Amino acid sequence: MSPATPSPIAFPDVILPQSASQLRTEVRSFLDEERARGTVLGRPDSWLAGWDPGFSRRLAERGWVGMALPTEYGGAGRGFLERYVVIEELLAAGAPVSAHWVSDRQAGPSVLEHGTDEQRRFFLPRIAAGQCFFSIGMSEKGSGSDLASVATRAERTTTGGWRLTGTKMWTGGAHANDYAIVLARTDETEDKHAGLSQFIVDLRAPGVRIEPIRLMSGEHRFNALHLEGVELPGSMLLGRRGDGWKQVTGELAFERSGPERYLSTFPLLVSLLRELEQRSVTAEQLTHVGILTARLHSIRRLSLGVAASLDAGAPADIRAALVKDLGTRLEGTLTETVRSVLPTPADPHATPGSHPELLAFALLHSPGYTLRGGTNEILRGIITRGLEQH
Template sequence: MVMATTVELAPERTDSRLTDLRLQVRSFLEAERAAGTFTPRCDSWMAAPDPAFTRKLAQLGWVGMTIPKAYGGHGRTPLERFAVSEELLAAGAPVAAHWIADRQMAPSIVRNGTEEQKRRYLPAIARGECFISIGMSEPDSGSDLASVRTRARQVEGGWELTGTKVWTTGAHFAHALVLLARTDPGEGIRHAGLSQFLVDLPHSRITVRPILTIDGQHHFNEVVFDEAVVPASSLLGERGRGWQQVTAELAHERSGPERLMSTVPLGEAWVTRARNNGADPVVRREIGRVTAAAWSLRQMSAAVASALAEGRSPDVEAALVKDLGSQFEQEVVQAVRRSSSLEAAIDPEFARLLMDGVLHSPVFTLRGGTNEILRSVVARGLGAR
């Protein structure tokens, strides 16, 4: 980062495969950008869906990397996926279409899905043809997932779903949605009685309404389930174990390089301007401070990827990465604003990236769980050790 592409992960010093893979991705992205296929953006993993670009990546084997070969994937390691993800994020490439499906839902389906679900969804994810959104957050609930009010009632031949989800990223172009709903009474335990469902979209009894962000863009949605009946085969994993399954998924969602690299394209442009314009000592110190923080966070994120590769579920560590990483992303934007002169506005590319960063930064510490929730996860987890 300011930045990430200038340094290598410790394992890459002895594993030439990771270095070669990183260079392949970098070369591909340079050619695509030169051809005008994409324009770098901040927050590209959430705000820049491009199904055609996703299919290009899939043809090169860079989507569904950790999905087993038996299910159409490539059987590669989380560290290999980490290297590819870093390069895509550093370039600000348009990867939002497949990001959620590839990052956390594919591993969840591998771990919890039936054989039918694995064979139906996993090969399509790896081909870049199946995009999945997540129905977790609800109105008036914030990050308190235990307060889920959406209900799944067992009916003849399947389940009837009733309730509302909000801030559902990508539901307007997704082929399926993974829903967290209450199937059973919690009997005094707030986290009990929850289950997950793989729901195909579109559905006649499911309405997807746009929620526009401050920049007028459409990434989020409100999704209303109006007694929507889905097949019994839609249940993902074990009935009543939705909370445990979601917790395992969040280790993937919260720990990846996207939790600290959303603003790297802006940071790279900042460094380039400073280099070309002869930055003063104050700006150089700011760049050094940000780079040092980026390196430390990157090592933390890589450590979680290594834990996932070993089959562990580092939910506490992932929460810590997300908490610190999202604050760091906001700090990058503020550092650039503090140290950039008014003349920077003359550079349209730099001004565009700065505007991207400023408008998107408020959500960094909200999505994936607010920082307050994450700190409670870390506190409880450390207290139990």
């Protein structure tokens, strides 16, 4: 790499397009309507836990699902920066976006990039209409950080299709969604990164067994996804046989780069401010709020830099890893700071949307912030390697 190559952790200073402020106003007024309907409770982690297909469809009617997909496939043909404005508003408000989250964030872009024209024409308009929800079928027991060691096998059938056998772990939303993109081994190779392929699996197909994994809160969001000889037609191979690793790493850039990696607990800060408004506030409390706000502001600027790189089609994986490491740590710090600024007992059974309930929600979800989508230790390895290569 030449010395003139920009550092992989240099972030462009982003100016949002002019259309952004109009768009932001439209999203806020949509959210006001939804609040009046009672669908937006301002909960933390709403991109993971707020499953509301009706909300997703109404959002799609505004053109805000599959925003960056081309219009010929039913998308809105708008850029990643405009999409960023929409999703940051939704996350900040704690809107229930989890039904379409994975389809919008990574399944759609993956099908667009690697899919056949038939796959694009079938899946993309449905995704953009908020009518087709995807799960991520990557991790397995013992194959999380070391994803290339997946043991799920896909064998050719005599009819030109595939038979999948194995168990995926932590498959978010598999009990409610329509499809999962599953990473499986198709060929035995010396290099474990070769011989992997991706498949689109219908989650209602015979041989699919879904076993709940409950969170500490008792919520059912995750599953073990057992694939017990699931037969797929040949047309459900996504991309090229053997290119699974390359495809999955590209997908991870989308998975790791968004504002959900620092805004998961933001609604709790909003709730704290509402609580403080009703009290006389000390200088110390204000200082803590100020520090959190400053950190959020600086991570937002970095995160926008990642969105700008994606918009320009430039590689963003190292920058995304850095923002995700900083951002997910802030998600935990925010929860702890809110707790110390206003010592309120967390109560999962308190009135939905009240401060004690939101605090309990954020606390019970907190072990996942720095794990999901790749742990922070793994992210730091990616950043270090990127810097060394530079």
